[in-house]
Amino acid sequence: MKAPKKISELSKSITESVSCIEQINSDIQRAETASQEAAAIATQLGELSRERAERKAMAFVNKTTADIADLNAREEELERASRQAIEDGQAATIAIGMLVEKRDGIVVEVEQLKQERRGLTVEWLKQLRNDAINRYIRVLGDIGEPLADAFAADRAMHALGAGEYLVDRMIKRIRVADFAVPHSHKIQRSDVNIEIYDAPVPWLRDDTLGDVETQVLADELRKAGLNITLA
Incomplete structure (x- = not known):
């Protein structure tokens, strides 16, 4: 510097x-x-x-x-x-x-x-x-990947009767948390009629977070002989 x-x-x-x-x-x-x-x-x-x-x-x-x-x-x-x-x-x-x-x-x-x-x-x-x-915002964006993996594992454990949707609660709390992103770095939502600005961290508002990872993990478990249905 x-x-x-x-x-x-x-x-x-x-x-x-x-x-x-x-x-x-x-x-x-x-x-x-x-x-x-x-x-x-x-x-x-x-x-x-x-x-x-x-x-x-x-x-x-x-x-x-x-x-x-x-x-x-x-x-x-x-x-x-x-x-x-x-x-x-x-x-x-x-x-x-x-x-x-x-x-x-x-x-x-x-x-x-x-x-x-x-x-x-x-x-x-x-x-x-x-x-x-x-850089800080990029770090926030990178958090989505491990959360998605953890969420997929959480779902699999729940399907086996050993989970309690721990990560689901974590994600819900994270999404309402204040990440203190300056307004100048936020982006305006395009799907609403009023001005709403969000942190440029896509996974924060992605309702499908973890779905792809969950499907991949389900396929792996099936290959390992566990025929389970993941929610």
Whole structure:
């Protein structure tokens, strides 16, 4: 009971697409980090500017010269880093938009693949179920043969005074039993004016079940010297 190859192929495509989505998410995180670095440097430059202004203000109050050489050196270093970071950040922002668009497209494709796989799987399972029900019905049909043989033997035993129509009662009970055959697999009777559906098991409604086997068995017994009449 092997699943269709197409289902496995669709599952493989889904797995590959999901892996691609995960990689895109990772790339988006890297791009966001680059964008955040540019913002962080801009914040540091702003803090340096404020600190320089505070030192100049303090020097003005104290009538001294503000010592801002270290701040200027740090600012030059940050500005160099900022130029690269800002460029990288802008590129990252653009990349994020492209990556998100690409990811959204793949997400749609994955959903379509899943729907296709589900539909294919359901159809396959329906076929499996239908085949299994048909096998079940064939088994029900096969039950008629041993019942007919047993019924013939039962009749012969009764003719010899050793039977009690055991199988006859069995058959009567079986015929009113519910074999749980789905309606979709039943057949409509053609000899009545109302809609009646029966299980496609001919012997269930065959009033002559066992008659042929009974005649054959009677002939065999006669050949063996038992001249009996079977009912």
